[in-house]
Amino acid sequence: MIQNRPMVNPFTSHGSLTFSHTTFKMATRSRKGKKCTVIGGCGFLGQYIVERLLEEGYKVNVFDMAQTFEDDRVKFFVGDLCQEKDLAPAISDVQTVFHCASPPPSSDDRDLFYRVNFIGTKDIINACKKAGVQKLVLTSSASVVYEGTDIKNGTEDLPYAKKPMDYYTETKVLQEKEVLAANSSEENFFTVAIRPHGIFGPRDRQLVPILVDTARAGKTKFMIGNGENLVDFTYVVNVAHGHLLAAEHLYKDSPVCGKAFHITNDEPIPFWTFMSRILEGLNYPSPKMGLPYLLIYYLAAFLQLLCLLLKPIKEFKPTFTPMRVALAGTYHYYSCQRAKQLMGYKPLVPVDEAIKLTVKGYAHLQNKN
Numbered sequence: 001m002i003q004n005r006p007m008v009n010p011f012t013s014h015g016s017l018t019f020s021h022t023t024f025k026m027a028t029r030s031r032k033g034k035k036c037t038v039i040g041g042c043g044f045l046g047q048y049i050v051e052r053l054l055e056e057g058y059k060v061n062v063f064d065m066a067q068t069f070e071d072d073r074v075k076f077f078v079g080d081l082c083q084e085k086d087l088a089p090a091i092s093d094v095q096t097v098f099h100c101a102s103p104p105p106s107s108d109d110r111d112l113f114y115r116v117n118f119i120g121t122k123d124i125i126n127a128c129k130k131a132g133v134q135k136l137v138l139t140s141s142a143s144v145v146y147e148g149t150d151i152k153n154g155t156e157d158l159p160y161a162k163k164p165m166d167y168y169t170e171t172k173v174l175q176e177k178e179v180l181a182a183n184s185s186e187e188n189f190f191t192v193a194i195r196p197h198g199i200f201g202p203r204d205r206q207l208v209p210i211l212v213d214t215a216r217a218g219k220t221k222f223m224i225g226n227g228e229n230l231v232d233f234t235y236v237v238n239v240a241h242g243h244l245l246a247a248e249h250l251y252k253d254s255p256v257c258g259k260a261f262h263i264t265n266d267e268p269i270p271f272w273t274f275m276s277r278i279l280e281g282l283n284y285p286s287p288k289m290g291l292p293y294l295l296i297y298y299l300a301a302f303l304q305l306l307c308l309l310l311k312p313i314k315e316f317k318p319t320f321t322p323m324r325v326a327l328a329g330t331y332h333y334y335s336c337q338r339a340k341q342l343m344g345y346k347p348l349v350p351v352d353e354a355i356k357l358t359v360k361g362y363a364h365l366q367n368k369n
């Protein structure tokens with residue numbers, strides 16, 4: 001049954017996607033007839049991964065909580081990844097599993113994150129091994145090393161965050177560790193973790209929708225900090241491309257096995273320049289003046305504490321959480337040199353074009369006033 005989110009056909013809802021796909025030829029081995037499963041394949045990134053896989057000749061199963069699009073070439077399985085009985089049929093007889101399911105980072109449900117991202121990922125690893133799956137590609141996050149302070153051109157060798165800023169990040173760390181540790185030549189089971197940052201593009205369910213909501217509430221009059229901090233925003237097509245390359249490079253004795261890879265647009269951009277381009281593209285005013293970063297950060301931390309205390313009486317969800325304020329006011333961009341070297345990664349769509357495609361994809365959120 002098809003449920004929930006507006007139903008889209010990824011092949012017609014965003015015609016310009018084909019630009020980069022058809023012009024790019026994957027360099028490596030034959031992939032015809034390969035079978036794979038995308039867990040979370042109905043989500044934002046998941047759908048783009050599915051789209052690329054189909055173009056590259058894979059047979060694709062999608063496993064998700066609900067079916068949100070239709071495609072005759074895809075076999076859909078609906079269920080909860082934490083339930084072995086739900087998952088097992090979706091991964092039987094496949095060579096590769098892509099795991100890009102997660103609760104949304106905006107949730108504050110610690111138990112849900114722990115159950116899905118940590119326990120659920122361990123369940124996926126076990127189920128894959130049991131089913132004879134050979135490759136597991138995890139969508140991790142560059143935020144696994146982020147603690148709210150500047151990161152400039154950070155490499156994958158940075159230590160995991162000792163004090164992750166939210167439950168989402170905390171469980172992404174636990175999840176990534178499990179997946180990388182599960183890589184085993186002896187068991188013929190190869191794993192890799194892709195760490196994207198700030199994924200954007202048409203059909204994204206958080207970045208643009210939250211930004212537009214914030215603008216409509218009149219809360220984007222000021223920027224946080226001086227507006228100079230560079231940040232990675234990564235076009236979703238490039239992220240999907242990185243996932244396929246990783247899968248292609250997972251085989252016995254490959255240097256890709258058991259490693260994490262940043263996948264970015266390799267074009268860091270000031271946070272507020274990026275936000276302003278989206279806002280102006282959608283006809284909303286962009287912020288011109290900056291507020292002191294630390295002041296806003298401590299206000300957000302205080303507000304978060306207040307919300308926690310008031311939770312038994314009434315639930316509030318502040319727009320400016322400490323994590324969002326930190327993301328908006330610090331430098332955090334990452335080197336994707338490792339992905340370039342070991343799997344021939346190169347972003348397919350540059351930031352400038354990606355912003356234009358994204359603005360076009362959100363015509364329905366244009367400010368009409």
Ligand SMILES: NC(=O)C1=CN([C@@H]2O[C@H](COP(=O)(O)OP(=O)(O)OC[C@H]3O[C@@H](n4cnc5c(N)ncnc54)[C@H](OP(=O)(O)O)[C@@H]3O)[C@@H](O)[C@H]2O)C=CC1
Binds near residue numbers: 100104140141205
């Ligand atoms: N967006 C970003 O900027 C970044 C995202 N990532 C990672 O990329 C991945 C994809 O993110 P994105 O596409 O934005 O997220 P989405 O929320 O769009 O997609 C996630 C999908 O996973 C599904 N899902 C959640 N819980 C379960 C479950 N228990 N069983 C089965 N399916 C489940 C969701 O279903 P439902 O909607 O019904 O809950 C949804 O369809 C995530 O792992 C995220 O951590 C990493 C870096 C940056």
Ligand SMILES: CC(C)CCC[C@@H](C)[C@H]1CC[C@H]2C3=C(CC[C@]12C)[C@@]1(C)CCC(=O)[C@@H](C)[C@@H]1CC3
Binds near residue numbers: 196198207211324327
């Ligand atoms: C100041 C405005 C209210 C900001 C509105 C935009 C934000 C909602 C996004 C800006 C940076 C985004 C981001 C993520 C979510 C959406 C934003 C906060 C992530 C936390 C998503 C999950 C990840 O794994 C991280 C790497 C992302 C970092 C950037």
